[in-house]
Amino acid sequence: MYTSFNIMDSPVQIPFKSFIQLKVGDATPIYLQIIFEFIKAIQLGLLPEGTKLPGTRILCKLLAVNRNTLIKAFQDLEAQGFIEIRPNQGTFILSDQKRNQSKRGISKPEKTAKAPIENFSFKSSSVLENPEEWSDLPLQFNDGLPDIRLIHTDILARLYVSKLKRQKIRQPWEQIQTQSHQHFKKQFFNFLNLTRGLRISESNLLTTSSHEVSLFLVTKLLISEGDQVIVGAPGYYLSNMTLTDSGAKIIPVAVDEEGLDLASLKKICETQKIRMVYLTSVYHYPTTISLSAKRRMEILELANQYGFVIVEDDYDFDFHLDSNPILPLAAIDSNHRVVYLGSFARSLPAGFGYGFITAPAAFIKELEKHQRILEPGIDVIKEQVLTDWIQDGEVHRLSKKNKVIYRERRDEFVRLLTEKLSGRIKFSIPVRGLAIWVEWLDHFNLIRMQKKCAEDGLFLPKTILYQTKSVTATRLGFGSMNLKEMENAINILAKCLKRLINDPLEGEKITLTA
Template identity: 40%
Template sequence: MSSPVEIPFKSVVRIDRFSGTPVYLQIARQMINAIQRGVLVTGAKLPGTRAMAETLEVHRKTVVAAYNELDAQGWIELLPNKGTFVTHKFPVTTANPIPFNAEDLVSYPQRAGFQFRQSMLLDRPVSVSRAELEFTDGLPDVRLAPLNKLSKAYSSVLNRNNNRKYLGYAHVEGNEYFRIKLASYLNNTRGLHIGKENIITTRGIQMGIYLASMLLIEKGDKVVVGNLSYYVANMIFQQAGANILSVPVDEQGISVEAVRKLCASNQIRMLYITPHHHYPTTVTLSAERRMELLKLSVEYGFVILEDDHDYDFHYHSSPVLPLASADGAGMVVYVGSFCKALAPGLRSGYIVAPENLIAELGKLRHIIDRQGDLMMEQALAELLDEGEIQRHIKKAQKVYHQRRDLLSDLLVNNFSQYLSFKSPPGGLAIWTEWRKDINLMRISKACLKQNLHLPQTLLFQTGQLSAMRLGFGNLNEQELKESVGILKNVIETNI
């Protein structure tokens, strides 16, 4: 047995007097940690309570309480007339404590001790910045969100006894009342003809794309996307095992003729589109091409995954209705959310599809997110029923319209010799194409030094293209002017 003198308990146990954890529990937990990591081996004799108290500079009663805790949990055994020992029940047989660094006892492993698959497909260039100003890829201004009304609605939902059922487990495709109100809202705003049975709720659009991909795509399936396309969706498709084929995108949206040619020589499983405002170029898919794509999907049997990420914001005529509104053959899976309409952090999304597909998607979603946030969905349903969300979107649309016009004017007045762009009819971002001799990554780094963040994900630079997607939704008028001023200064300095 090890002598208690041989074990450096002062290093094994480090007491934090400012911690909210009682000192006796700190001692007990750190000794358990030392036993688990082989520093205190099976059969090691522990000092008596007085000696340990002197070593750790605590009251003897504290050590007694710590030993009692260790004994109650089965880590030590008290042998009459012999002393206190690390229990013999453990399979550790080392005669002496292993060499150790005291820091190892309070650290977590930096790397896994086993092999696992690592996917470069899921690598995403995310840069976090503390800069006060930032161009996003089209995020809304959370300062405009109706948080007071939402918090009141949510508090009211929590306080009603008849809503306690939402605090338990449920086997549903989302809050039924929310799906009823959401179906009515989508029918009124998007020309759909659905009921609650055609909706499953999600935690945003990305989850909707993921669920649809995991269910509908097999390894080796071919998925068609626009060139350029939404990089997150592309990663999801590849993770599902798909081979991605790209087709050109022009001022009328994705090329139907290119899709038709691919179908003639390939078995296409899915077409992914963002027709209202194509990501990232913001162009709108023409009504004619929408109808042609629907016909092609029936003819060749491919799924149309329609991502309608910012349908709610349009600034001129009424928006072109989604393909799902004209789908009579059940070929369209429609994904949307309230993340842009309200705030990105409020992860409320949905999938619209034929009832039998929704049922199967429900099985898959139950594995990763059993039911979603039924309480929040109830609150959102009540805001929809009262028209609060609709009124907020209408007010926000006016604000974003003004911000789009302001950024458009600022770009024309400050960068006409450097870029070209078309003011988008809707959405929260402007697609700008720059002179090819301008190094956008260098511009981004220089802007960051002046308190303006231009994330790498906004930059599209190849041998044939030099472009930036500049989101204006999150910046008010003064912030837009400051941001453009910094960008102008950086460009003129670096060219």
């Protein structure tokens, strides 16, 4: 089926159905599939610059999608600089994308040359398309990253160089690696037992190069094609991508003020076979809610009753700001149903952090087989440096020092939100982590907010924007900003919100159906 319209005032016919391929029932929402397919078509030259697209009603019939879904996708494409929507004129593929991209401060994938015809086939994943964006705007929110300006790079660098200079090869390298790694693991599991209340030994621990590798390895062993996995809604987009790519069928369960809704979980378990429940129990991503004490006990009982595995992800443990740390489920799991994974010292420079997994010894032993292929080498010097940091208490001192700074930033961020956006938002003060979940009380489109903020020098990546029929919310990270940067960022938010609310057209909220 072809649609007639003009490209640069020349009538042509373009077979949209041949390159816009949408999969109904796929885990990726339809509006995101539309975005990915149009971007791909633009980059491959199938939609040349200056092309005028058909009207949304025509395209909706052609692609068999809801008009609101298509409108949302087009708004997103416009925000990224791929198309321009001109009132009373139509929608056009931008003829000067680089200029528009710089103006908005929002990233887009680099344009690539048309690839030659492939001589072999291979698997292609739309699930793993990178959703993250970058910007060079002076102010930027993120989803709760630490401030790299607080990282003690100089101390670690001196320790690393010192270890390199003192390293003398007097034994076979394999023996050095084994001894060093065993010593590191001993310090590491002692550290986890002390800080998280675990009762593990060396046989219950696997260290990895990152949190992401830990989750990848766990899903590789636990998930088979079609296995049903419960996740909180809203949830963590990166873990959902990993789970979906592993073949899991994701079943979202709502999160309320006490954490995952266990009544809904139990109803699902009564009628369906659940393989795994993925939890960020101590600090739910993105809402920052902690699973209540009552529900913590209940979910362990449900796991034992219905035979599912709990994968407990505690990537942000380092940033408890007020009370004593809430212990993970793994610390009170007597039936060995919990696989606990996280990251070590997110305040360390890139390359020095570690991921880890704790689980029954037999499961860890099987994980090691796969890790030997994925990560065959051991960075002996890096392990020795971190071993010294743990033994000398430097990790605790750094954590304690940064905690004071981040607590001050959180309190100032809360004060600014209350002062500048009173009556417009609702939020709870988190006791840990470096982000606040902010729900907006007014009705407006978050993509329009993103564009308005970018015009004033504030970048809001799409990964922190959450909009459904019932919720308009953002996860605002405060940890990477100093006090002055926070004030400027909140002032821009308040200014842009006022403009959106006062202009009915700007503030129009699109109903999402995808």
